[in-house]
Amino acid sequence: MDGTRRPTLIASVQRALHLMEVVVAHPSGAPAKQLARLAELPLATTYHLLRTLAHEGYVTKLPDGGWVLGERLADLYAQGRAQMTLARVRPALTALRDELGVAVYFAVHREGGIELVDVVDGPRERRVDLSVGFDEAAHATALGKCLLGQLDEPSRGDYLTRRRLLDLTPHTITDRRALSRGLVGRDGLSYDHEEYALGTVCVAVPVADASGGLTGALAVSCRADRLARVQGAGRRLHETAARLSRLAALS
Structure with a gap:
């Protein structure tokens, strides 16, 4: 034996x-x-x-x-897929956080709303205090703007008309036309210039696959005085977004 x-x-x-x-x-x-x-x-x-x-x-x-x-097994399957997605994407988010020293977010547009999949932060760069959820404040966040910018006009209009554009700071854009014009910048990035929280800025890039099965966004937040450094890392953000797209497609 x-x-x-x-x-x-x-x-x-x-x-x-x-x-x-x-x-x-x-x-x-x-x-x-x-x-x-x-x-x-x-x-x-x-x-x-x-x-x-x-x-x-x-x-x-x-x-x-x-x-x-039965229905319970379907629920477990959906939860399992979400956990597999989280397990795949978190290392990429963590690597970006460690490289740039910022809080990193990954969200998707699902069933008419914004679902925050994961957030990684650290002791020096904490995540934004989510007193108002991303789904209710999409107009005031880079993450939300990036997701809205990927929707077609009817879907985007439906989303915005079903929600009140809350005035969160003196910089928040609450005019729907002005918001629609500024969802994505010329550099392909979406911005939150202290529109969600004073003293904090965010930058986001799309995370999508060629088949159109994924509408997501990768975002980072930092102090307002560090915006230039994050803007300079635009290429790195796009590289990470492309990796997330591939990883999420495997789930």
Whole structure:
């Protein structure tokens, strides 16, 4: 004997997982008898497992008697995709933070709103105090402007008309026409010149893929007196954005 201990396995869990694999392979639904045969399980065991899985929301029974995946599994899948995206992109955000000494943000436009995926900061450059969320203050942030600038006019108009443009600082742009004209600068960057918080400026670049499946933005924030340094790193921001686009597409 090599002394290697075999892991302790729970047979009932294995049976449930094998049964789930069979259910996944039949998206239109399959009756319990067919599932039992394909999973090589006794019919009684299959019924017990299906009832338990249905109680927990992992499978559901159709009116015709077939079994399909339940809503809870779909929720777990969506959460898992989000975590995989986070695991892929955070190293790139951290590297940019360490190189430029700024707080770094990554957000996407999803289901009509702005979703902040991740933020990395440090003891010297803290993230902006998000007293007003990015979704409610897109007009006042470089991140929000960058995302709005990637939408077509009907989608952008719908977004802006459904939200009140809050006047957060003396520099906040609350006129919709003026805002639309200044979403993206000639250098391809979007800016927040102390429009969200006094003393803080932000710069953002688009994060998108060729297929149009991703509408995202990479942004950095810093003290107002450091804006020139961040502007000088525009090429580095675009390089990181291109990397994020590739990484997010893998999730």
